[in-house]
Amino acid sequence: MTGPAALEAVLAALVRGELPALYLLLDAEDRVLEANRHTRELLGPAPEGRPVAGFLADFEQGCSPAALAAAGPVTRQLTFLSARGMPQTYECRIAAVEGGTLLVGGASPAEEERLRRELLDGHRRLSNAGRDLQQANAELGRLAQLKDQFLAMASHDLRTPLSSVVALAQALEEELGGGLERAQREDLAAIRDAARLMRRMVDDFLDLASLEAGRLELRRAPASLRAVAASAVALTRPLAEARGVALTILGGEPSPVPLDPERAQRVAMNLLANAARHSPAGGVVTARVEAAEGGARLSVEDQGPGVPPDLLPRLFTPWVHGPQGEREGERRAGLGLAISRLIVEAHGGRVSARNGAAGGAVFEAWFPGEAPPA
Amino acid sequence: MARADGAAGSSRAGEALPGFVEDLAAGRQPACHAAVQALLDAGAAPRELYQGLFQPALYEIGDRWQRGEVTVAAEHLATAITEELLALVFPRALARPATGRRALVSCAADELHQVGGRIVADTLETMGWRTTFIGAGEPVERLAEAAAARPHDLACLSVSIADHLPGAERSIASLRRADPALPVVVGGQALRHGGAAALERHPGVRILCSLAELEALIEGWGR
Numbered sequence: 001m002t003g004p005a006a007l008e009a010v011l012a013a014l015v016r017g018e019l020p021a022l023y024l025l026l027d028a029e030d031r032v033l034e035a036n037r038h039t040r041e042l043l044g045p046a047p048e049g050r051p052v053a054g055f056l057a058d059f060e061q062g063c064s065p066a067a068l069a070a071a072g073p074v075t076r077q078l079t080f081l082s083a084r085g086m087p088q089t090y091e092c093r094i095a096a097v098e099g100g101t102l103l104v105g106g107a108s109p110a111e112e113e114r115l116r117r118e119l120l121d122g123h124r125r126l127s128n129a130g131r132d133l134q135q136a137n138a139e140l141g142r143l144a145q146l147k148d149q150f151l152a153m154a155s156h157d158l159r160t161p162l163s164s165v166v167a168l169a170q171a172l173e174e175e176l177g178g179g180l181e182r183a184q185r186e187d188l189a190a191i192r193d194a195a196r197l198m199r200r201m202v203d204d205f206l207d208l209a210s211l212e213a214g215r216l217e218l219r220r221a222p223a224s225l226r227a228v229a230a231s232a233v234a235l236t237r238p239l240a241e242a243r244g245v246a247l248t249i250l251g252g253e254p255s256p257v258p259l260d261p262e263r264a265q266r267v268a269m270n271l272l273a274n275a276a277r278h279s280p281a282g283g284v285v286t287a288r289v290e291a292a293e294g295g296a297r298l299s300v301e302d303q304g305p306g307v308p309p310d311l312l313p314r315l316f317t318p319w320v321h322g323p324q325g326e327r328e329g330e331r332r333a334g335l336g337l338a339i340s341r342l343i344v345e346a347h348g349g350r351v352s353a354r355n356g357a358a359g360g361a362v363f364e365a366w367f368p369g370e371a372p373p374a
Numbered sequence: 375m376a377r378a379d380g381a382a383g384s385s386r387a388g389e390a391l392p393g394f395v396e397d398l399a400a401g402r403q404p405a406c407h408a409a410v411q412a413l414l415d416a417g418a419a420p421r422e423l424y425q426g427l428f429q430p431a432l433y434e435i436g437d438r439w440q441r442g443e444v445t446v447a448a449e450h451l452a453t454a455i456t457e458e459l460l461a462l463v464f465p466r467a468l469a470r471p472a473t474g475r476r477a478l479v480s481c482a483a484d485e486l487h488q489v490g491g492r493i494v495a496d497t498l499e500t501m502g503w504r505t506t507f508i509g510a511g512e513p514v515e516r517l518a519e520a521a522a523a524r525p526h527d528l529a530c531l532s533v534s535i536a537d538h539l540p541g542a543e544r545s546i547a548s549l550r551r552a553d554p555a556l557p558v559v560v561g562g563q564a565l566r567h568g569g570a571a572a573l574e575r576h577p578g579v580r581i582l583c584s585l586a587e588l589e590a591l592i593e594g595w596g597r
Contacts, residue, residue, distance in 0.1 A: 131460075
């Protein structure tokens, strides 16, 4: 095949659409007369007879190839609305021919390459950042597990000697109480109280470790939340009265719900003690039990300063303290509310806290009417 | 690295492979995702997926590209989809306790493909090694910086096509500047077709032809 014949064959292949090149022949009114296979795949089937402007992405929808080529052939970028869904830009040569206009064009490989590179680079960066994050999460998980194991072991090892200190201090008080000076008796009581406080904190550590590890086994049976709350009020009253705070219980007697009474009482005591600690002398803490959402709800309302809004979302997480310092002898590790949440959630319930409309804070624990599936 | 010996023996992944290759070649991400999730749900181990699914599928796509049956864009889409799927598997790869060993894993300089290196790094994690992974498109000096920043027991380089073998030599030189004694292993699809001799001239550099060879090296480490 000679040079001109070879060129003619290549052009014929282009016109037929065997190469990825745009070929459009338009009539004098810019309607499609002829399109090659590549262009049909781009625009969709049967473009013949339709105005080419309908296939072009153009702010004014008034692009006229005939007008563009009126003064002679021009080269111009045209963006076609692809039937596959994404607009596609072609570098087009537009020329007037007898009775119409001819468009021949090719996509810009440099533009496509740049786009592909940018997308791939972005994807790689995102993918690698995701991998780093997964590695860091796994490392954090391992460290948290180590921390829990250490805490549980240390707490367990501390509990036995602390119990001995409490028991020995009590024995000394009973055996020698009458023979001691007042200051000595006070020192002995301080030793006993401090050891009790430390034992409570250690118990909290151990409970939190069990709860977070999902090792808590609830002994659930239908029980009255009202009775549980009343018992918790009686047990917390000495702590509240020592601060000049009154405890009261209101509300009705909702139907029994599946509860581990001992754990539920711990929740109620935590909420009541927390409210008493944050109440002013002369204040009243009100416990209320009522039926709600097919279960039973305990709410505890105090007359304290309320909770700063930024603290509200974190109140039920471990190691969080309210803004008011506790009195000497009442200091805790900041685990009571976290333990309460975990106990309530193990029941399938939920806890919440908010500030009351007339001041003070309201803490709620809701227990469902049916035990959650195992 | 060359086609894994373990691929044929991984029956669940082996059964899923033909359909997965077609979905991957066509860029059907949801179908690829579903296939991998089904294998994970059926209890497939990360190793089975790396050696029995991802690696042979990517080699097949690479071969199709070499024969002109798929475009480079389709090949890039297939690797991008595979990288997304590696993220599904990776949390399970991290489950093994750490051995205290650490590897620096990267692609050769100028490489656009990092998925081979990712599979190597993730395989090492399944064996209790921790990894520092440097992806494609990073300047070669990043390797030296990473090697100098913390101690590593091993460096692994991945080379996808023969054109990038000189880049691998530049990467080795960069590593050597930071740590002249660091053992280096090189693998990748490019080495299936030769080119190993030039790299093996460098002291302390070893060519590995499969993930199975890498696993054998790691299992015998320090013995």
